[in-house]
Amino acid sequence: MLTAHKIALNPNNAQATYFARASGTARFAYNWALAEWQRQYEAWKADNSLPQPSQRALRRQLNALKRERYPWMLEVTKNAPQMAIMQLGDAFRNFWAGRAQYPRFRKKGVHDHFSLSNDQFSVKGSRIRIPNLGWVRMRESLRFTGRIMSATLSRVADQWFVGITVDTGDSPKRRAENQGATGVDVGVSALAALSTGEKVVGPKAHKALLQRQKRLSRSLSRQHQAAKVRLGIAANAPIPKGVRLPVSENAKKARAKLFRLHARIANIRQDALHKLTSDLTRRFHTIAIEDLNVRGMLKNPRLARAIADMSFFEFRRQLEYKAGRRGGRVIVADRWFPSSKTCSVCGTIPEKMPLAVRQWTCPDCGTLHDRDVNAARNLPALGLAAPSRATTSSVECDACGEEGSGVSQSGNVKPASTKQEISTKLPLRRFGQV
Ligand SMILES: [Zn+2]
Secondary structure, eight states: OEEEEEEEEEOOHHHHHHHHHHHHHHHHHHHHHHHHHHHHHHHHHHOTTSOOOOHHHHHHHHHHHHHHHOGGGGGSOTHHHHHHHHHHHHHHHHHHTTSSOOOOOOOTTSSOEEEEEGGGOEEETTEEEETTTEEEEESSOOOOOSEEEEEEEEEETTEEEEEEEEEOOSOOOOOOSEEEEEEEEOOSSSSEEETTSOEEOOOOHHHHHHHHHHHHHHHHHHHHHHHHHHTTOOTTSOOOTTOOOOOOHHHHHHHHHHHHHHHHHHHHHHHHHHHHHHHHHHHEEEEEEEOOOHHHHHTSHHHHHHHHHHTHHHHHHHHHHHHHHTTOEEEEEOTTSOTTTSOTTTOOOOSOOOTTOOEEEOTTTOOEEEHHHHHHHHHHHHHHHSOOOOOOOSEEESSOSSGGGOOTTOSSOHHHHHHHHHHHHHHHHHHHOO
């Protein structure tokens, strides 16, 4: 079983500079290979006697010309560009399999990262050895034992992390304490409601820090507009292609501040989710959840923030891998099932149920229902009829410092990259851009 542990790093200035440079090299290699892939593919379409593009060939091609054309690439480990191109191969494989979208170019400053294969680094206590760089301090030592598969170094705000993927072998955890089933309704008002009647109140991280976030992003966008006006572009007009806005030192500082705040909110949220999913999988063997159409719901602006706050995808991802480890199972109910408006006692479905209604009385049997708890109660029964899902996911981020480990294009771990892509997409998308 593959498990990823994400650990914060304490690099010195030289090391942080090296990380930034290695990420830049990885990004360059990835983008070079993607452009080249597209070019070679078009050429192949026109003339089928030409070879089709492949990551293996592209790695060879870049190796052959980098010394002459991109000598700065030699300043960092050669593993960084190599792994990036291998990741492009994975991205294409995921795309063909229908698991992911067509690969996109990487952007500077948006999830900067680079990866190392396991023969290129070593871990000793709370230190990691990076090629051409030496030992870098980690905030804690690796929590898992097993074969180390790969590492991805990534930056969130101004903090560097290393995500180490470990093959822990087949060592399932103890089975759930209570072998029973529960329904979980991930709600808008509470983090989750269980069919046992329990309600888990979320941290509402976003709400608590929202004011500050709003203020910061407003001041940032004002600076942005002012910069545009200084260049003679209307404040709300798009920036013409090829034009680069000058970024002041103050704007840089404000942006860094905002990113740190985003990261903090994400950490609080992630922490609450991990606690909830660990608790649920420890206590229940079968957990029924609803397959909410989160994408559709995000279009509803009033609900959007609350839903994003709850990170539903991430909740489901954690639940599935954690249940899988304990031999439990997660049942996903049909998204069209009206779970919150079906009476869990007699099965009556009242005609209308606006989202604002938090409590209702069944017109038939007179039971007073809490909206979320009632929805949760409907789920297990429904789940028993549904086929069980295989929940053995291949990579999980157990002890992430933050945000689903963010290794959305991580090297050797294909199924996970799609999974994590999904789970990080909602929050990261919002965070990646100011
Ligand atoms: Zn009823």
